[in-house]
Amino acid sequence: xxxxxxxxxxxxxxxxxxxxxxxxxxxxxxxxxxxxxxxxxxxxxxxxxxxxxxxxxxxxxxxxxxxxxxxxxxxxxxxxxxxxxxxxxxxxxxxxxxxxxxxxxxxxxxxxxxxxxxxxxxxxxxxxxxxxxxxxxxxxxxxxxxxxxxxxxxxxxxxxxxxxxxxxxxxxxxxxxxxxxxxxxxxxxxxxxxxxxxxxxxxxxxxxxxxxxxxxxxxxxxxxxxxxxxxxxxxxxxxxxxxxxxxxxxxxxxxxxxxxxxxxxxxxxxxxxxxxxx
Ligand code: NAD
Numbered sequence: 001x002x003x004x005x006x007x008x009x010x011x012x013x014x015x016x017x018x019x020x021x022x023x024x025x026x027x028x029x030x031x032x033x034x035x036x037x038x039x040x041x042x043x044x045x046x047x048x049x050x051x052x053x054x055x056x057x058x059x060x061x062x063x064x065x066x067x068x069x070x071x072x073x074x075x076x077x078x079x080x081x082x083x084x085x086x087x088x089x090x091x092x093x094x095x096x097x098x099x100x101x102x103x104x105x106x107x108x109x110x111x112x113x114x115x116x117x118x119x120x121x122x123x124x125x126x127x128x129x130x131x132x133x134x135x136x137x138x139x140x141x142x143x144x145x146x147x148x149x150x151x152x153x154x155x156x157x158x159x160x161x162x163x164x165x166x167x168x169x170x171x172x173x174x175x176x177x178x179x180x181x182x183x184x185x186x187x188x189x190x191x192x193x194x195x196x197x198x199x200x201x202x203x204x205x206x207x208x209x210x211x212x213x214x215x216x217x218x219x220x221x222x223x224x225x226x227x228x229x230x231x232x233x234x235x236x237x238x239x240x241x242x243x244x245x246x247x248x249x250x251x252x253x254x255x256x257x258x259x260x261x262x263x264x265x266x267x268x269x270x271x272x273x274x275x276x277x278x
Pocket of ligand 1: 136159160161162163164165166183184185186187190203204205206209224225226227256257258260
């Protein structure tokens with residue numbers, strides 16, 4: 001087996017973006033809207049800011065108090081939509097329960113929706129039209145392409161059907177001519193499906209859900225899971241044992257994670273080019 005090195009592949013992408021941005025008259029700008037003071041969200045926004053800074057993208061952090069009225073957030077999104085110096089807008093998830101996540105996301109202009117979560121972009125993805133696609137699924141396809149893994153005609157099994165990972169990934173694989181099975185928490189006898197996968201992607205959020213006996217010899221295994229247990233990070237795949245059977249496998253950390261941020265930067269760069277006719 002060999003590892004798919006997400007750190008290496010993502011750093012190549014970041015270098016390409018950095019080289020592009022150097023030639024721009026103005027800095028591309030990503031607006032990140034955060035509501036409340038969720039500890040994990042603070043960390044994620046900081047790491048996005050650091051990644052943006054490294055390639056020359058300005059991250060505009062707009063933080064609302066949990067007591068803010070929804071209309072104020074909607075008005076801010078509309079203002080950002082109309083701001084020609086803002087090239088990407090994202091709502092940092094999760095947001096407090098009292099807000100309607102779907103409603104807020106759908107106020108983001110589709111041409112600035114760098115997280116690819118608006119209904120318009122999701123619909124376009126299903127119809128295989130040019131659009132912004134959710135960053136983690138996009139990063140997974142890029143990892144496979146960069147590792148010369150053929151997707152067309154392959155049996156792909158995805159464990160997890162979230163709107164952030166599983167569902168958009170299903171469309172991306174279908175658009176690349178794979179035969180796709182999507183499993184979830186109600187799937188009976190998961191192993192029956194995973195055993196048939198040429199490419200297995202696991203995004204369930206369950207530490208070591210996938211064990212050696214559940215994968216096919218020579219398969220490609222992509223582990224999206226991030227599970228923090230006693231201060232350590234584990235994937236959804238029992239890496240040490242599954243690696244004996246897989247031909248290629250992503251480690252956690254260092255696999256899919258770095259690709260997610262790289263694809264976000266890439267989407268902001270694409271949006272900048274679209275908006276400035278570069
Ligand atoms: P989610 O909770 O929204 O969805 C989890 C999905 O997994 C659901 O569809 C559920 O039905 C399915 N599932 C849960 N338990 C299962 C089981 N025992 N068997 C089969 N299916 C099961 O989660 P998400 O946002 O899609 O994230 C999934 C995991 O990926 C989490 O660990 C998350 O932290 C991680 N993640 C990582 C990145 C990254 O950049 N590496 C990005 C997004 C999410």
